[in-house]
Amino acid sequence: MSLPEAAALREQAARRRTFAVISHPDAGKSTLTEALALHAHVISEAGAVHGKAGRRGVVSDWMAMERERGISVTSAALQFTYRDTVLNLLDTPGHADFSEDTYRVLAAVDCAVMLLDAAKGLEPQTLKLYDVCRHRGLPIITFINKWDRPGRHALELIDEIEQRMGIDATPVTWPLGEAGFMWGLVDRRDPGRLLRYTRSSGGQLASEEQVAADEAGLSTVPGGPAALEELALLEEIGSRHDDASFLAGGASPVFFGAAISNIGVRLLLDALVDVAPSPSPRHTAAGEAVPLEAPFSGLVFKVQANMDPAHRDRLAFVRVCSGAFERGMVLRHAATGRPFATKYAHAMFGRDRTTMERAYPGDVVGLVNAGALRPGDTLYADERVEFPAMPTFAPEHFAVVRAKDPGRAKQFRRGVSQLDGEGVVQVLVSDRRGAQAPVLAAVGPMQFDVVSQRLEHEFGVLTSLERLPYKVARRTDAAGGKHLESIAEVEVLTRMQDGELLALFADKWALHVIERHSPETALEPLIAAGE
Numbered sequence: 001m002s003l004p005e006a007a008a009l010r011e012q013a014a015r016r017r018t019f020a021v022i023s024h025p026d027a028g029k030s031t032l033t034e035a036l037a038l039h040a041h042v043i044s045e046a047g048a049v050h051g052k053a054g055r056r057g058v059v060s061d062w063m064a065m066e067r068e069r070g071i072s073v074t075s076a077a078l079q080f081t082y083r084d085t086v087l088n089l090l091d092t093p094g095h096a097d098f099s100e101d102t103y104r105v106l107a108a109v110d111c112a113v114m115l116l117d118a119a120k121g122l123e124p125q126t127l128k129l130y131d132v133c134r135h136r137g138l139p140i141i142t143f144i145n146k147w148d149r150p151g152r153h154a155l156e157l158i159d160e161i162e163q164r165m166g167i168d169a170t171p172v173t174w175p176l177g178e179a180g181f182m183w184g185l186v187d188r189r190d191p192g193r194l195l196r197y198t199r200s201s202g203g204q205l206a207s208e209e210q211v212a213a214d215e216a217g218l219s220t221v222p223g224g225p226a227a228l229e230e231l232a233l234l235e236e237i238g239s240r241h242d243d244a245s246f247l248a249g250g251a252s253p254v255f256f257g258a259a260i261s262n263i264g265v266r267l268l269l270d271a272l273v274d275v276a277p278s279p280s281p282r283h284t285a286a287g288e289a290v291p292l293e294a295p296f297s298g299l300v301f302k303v304q305a306n307m308d309p310a311h312r313d314r315l316a317f318v319r320v321c322s323g324a325f326e327r328g329m330v331l332r333h334a335a336t337g338r339p340f341a342t343k344y345a346h347a348m349f350g351r352d353r354t355t356m357e358r359a360y361p362g363d364v365v366g367l368v369n370a371g372a373l374r375p376g377d378t379l380y381a382d383e384r385v386e387f388p389a390m391p392t393f394a395p396e397h398f399a400v401v402r403a404k405d406p407g408r409a410k411q412f413r414r415g416v417s418q419l420d421g422e423g424v425v426q427v428l429v430s431d432r433r434g435a436q437a438p439v440l441a442a443v444g445p446m447q448f449d450v451v452s453q454r455l456e457h458e459f460g461v462l463t464s465l466e467r468l469p470y471k472v473a474r475r476t477d478a479a480g481g482k483h484l485e486s487i488a489e490v491e492v493l494t495r496m497q498d499g500e501l502l503a504l505f506a507d508k509w510a511l512h513v514i515e516r517h518s519p520e521t522a523l524e525p526l527i528a529a530g531e
């Protein structure tokens with residue numbers, strides 16, 4: 001790459017922000033996603049301000065836009081432009097049972113928005129997801145949502161984040177009035193700017209912002225005197241956004257708002273542009289940093305087949321890590337060394353796919369015919385690159401799956417192998433059980449439902465599930481496997497995706513007994529979800 005080309009590529013990368021929203025189910029992730037995309041779209045492309053008609057209007061606009069542009073909030077990645085910055089929002093499944101999927105998505109982003117419900121504060125799934133972010137060193141921006149209805153006190157929420165997450169929570173905006181009685185937001189970077197949000201005739205808060213008062217005037221507005229005291233307290237304890245500390249994962253800037261009414265959403269978008277990091281060089285499995293301007297390399301973070309009944313194919317979602325992606329380029333699959341053609345590359349995943357001609361670091365490309373690709377795989381052009389493997393989590397639920405109709409055996413095997421390839425569930429096999437009765441190993445039982453549903457709808461196979469009485473799995477080796485197979489309460493199976501031998505135990509006590517009696521047997525723990 002020539003010097004001007006490298007400079008142009010770095011410039012494109014600097015314009016990108018790739019992030020995910022993490023939250024407990026129901027905190028408002030879909031609503032916020034919608035609001036962010038709509039807001040960015042409206043401001044950058046239509047130049048109009050929507051929202052006067054409240055949520056109903058916003059939703060129907062969104063749906064029309066979805067149809068028109070072929071995007072969907074439930075899709076894997078959403079790309080939109082705001083203030084000349086390209087934002088790539090990657091979708092994470094909300095439920096804890098799908099923490100493996102979430103982990104894979106978080107491996108592909110540079111930053112996360114942690115969304116909290118003002119009435120609930122930190123919830124179990126928020127904390128679990130935060131742990132994954134911390135493990136990956138991801139900077140976190142916090143958005144405290146649903147401030148339009150009664151909730152907890154702002155200072156109490158800040159304190160909770162600091163105490164339970166062990167990071168500094170530094171409010172950038174501060175609400176005037178308690179949750180449920182919000183009158184406006186103070187921008188702490190410029191306390192003279194009070195952003196007011198007015199109620200529409202329908203009783204709904206409209207999204208229009210007005211700059212309504214200066215700092216001195218704050219004492220005369222509803223909620224003002226209390227807010228002034230709180231702001232003084234925040235100053236006193238030195239609670240200020242600090243870029244270095246945020247980027248190192250030690251502090252989180254906090255924003256307040258109500259996604260449903262678009263309140264505070266623009267400030268969050270601005271923060272994504274102004275403080276969230278742009279893509280930086282990623283490290284290979286060998287620990288080497290791959291410069292942004294190196295030849296193309298990308299990380300597969302999700303594989304999904306049959307997303308759209310009109311296109312029954314397998315799509316791999318690849319985050320560009322270095323170089324420029326150009327449709328038609330021939331890449332190499334690091335795991336097999338085989339070439340991979342990219343004639344069919346898509347952007348904006350949804351019902352209608354749009355062809356993606358070019359992509360830069362931080363962008364997500366959907367590649368069709370990805371039969372050989374698995375989540376965690378690396379694709380590269382020219383120089384060999386391999387990013388660290390994605391961890392599989394310790395399964396805690398086990399079930400044998402069988403086709404109800406033996407006549408559908410072939411479709412059953414094809415379906416199970418497909419779902420294994422996507423990483424929907426771990427599939428364990430043994431000679432004893434045979435190919436028609438594989439064992440599904442899951443982090444959470446909802447993964448079983450996905451398997452049954454998809455086998456039925458995509459492969460026409462009705463299945464039955466028989467839950468097995470195991471709760472703990474350990475990795476073992478050939479000698480260990482042989483020994484363990486002789487013990488009645490233990491079952492040893494091979495994991496399809498990587499050929500690892502897993503030994504299954506009823507519970508940790510059963511495992512302890514065997515560990516005590518056979519200290520020479522290899523029994524390696526697997527990574528617990530969220531570790």
Ligand code: G4P
Nearest residue numbers: 024025026027028029030031145146148149258259260261
């Ligand atoms: P999720 O993806 O995180 O699961 O949450 P989702 O956006 O579906 O939101 C969960 C519920 O919270 C929805 O209500 C949604 O309308 C509501 N909500 C989201 N943001 C706000 C907000 O800023 N203020 C208020 N008051 N509510 C909010 P629902 O009753 O479950 O569904 P719906 O009938 O309203 O769509």
